[in-house]
Amino acid sequence: MIETLRHPVEDDHARVMAVMDEWWGGLGGESGHLFRTSLLPRLYFQHFTDTSYLLDLPGGKLGAFLIGFLSQSEPGVGYIHFVGVAPAVRRTGVGAALYRRFFLDSAARGVRKVxxxxxxxxxxxxxxxxxxxxxxxxxxxxxxxxxxxxxxxxxxxxxxxxxxxxx
Known part of the structure; x- marks a missing residue:
């Protein structure tokens, strides 16, 4: 299975929104859906792409995503805002790999705390x-x-x- 890890682009916002209910198993019903989707407005896919990651699976399926950023108010601090992993690839190390990638890339930019x-x-x-x-x-x-x-x-x-x- 060939996977592609890349930075998200604005068009990925719709792909992520489309999996929110499935990946979270409908947790919290309609209010849970509204809360989760409110945490990921399009601006994250416009302005925080170089510190965020998306995993594409074969056939164009979305496998995972991590939305993170570096603090503008606290130099040396990074923040992992939202992470999702498709049920089919959970417990395979994908989530941990996304975090490690964020750690490495952030540390290269001077981040010392996440x-x-x-x-x-x-x-x-x-x-x-x-x-x-x-x-x-x-x-x-x-x-x-x-x-x-x-x-x-x-x-x-x-x-x-x-x-x-x-x-």
């Missing part, structure tokens, strides 16, 4: 980030013994916040 978040209901994401060397940052409360940031992205949008130092 941040990311995940929702409190996503224990698989917590485990994934921990395996990749992220640590949970202190929060203002706890969920299942883990530090959480209440209302991080607005009322009721609690999040675990991660940081990983790069060599």
């Amino acid at each position: 941040h990311s978040i995940t929702g409190t209901g996503n224990q698989q994401s917590v485990a994934f980030h921990t395996r990749l060397g992220f640590t949970l940052e202190p929060g203002d409360d706890e969920v299942d013994g883990l530090p959480v940031h209440r209302n991080y992205d607005g009322p009721g949008r609690d999040a675990f916040k991660f940081a990983r130092h790069l060599p």
Whole structure:
């Protein structure tokens, strides 16, 4: 199977939007759909393409994507904003490979710390980030013994916040 890893282009926005419900299994119903799609407006596919990645599978299918950027406010900091992996290629190392690519490319640009978040209901994401060397940052409360940031992205949008130092 020949895969192609590349930077996304503006036309990829529609491709990513088209897989959101399938890849997340309809999580949260209509409100979950609206929340996920609101996190990825077209501007990410216009202005953050050189720090983001998209994996094309044979036959033109989308295999995975990572949307990330370098902080303009905090030099030396990168942020992984949104990542998706097609159900058919999960648990193959694709997600970790996307993160490692972001780490390498960001470090080459002077980044020494990468941040990311995940929702409190996503224990698989917590485990994934921990395996990749992220640590949970202190929060203002706890969920299942883990530090959480209440209302991080607005009322009721609690999040675990991660940081990983790069060599």
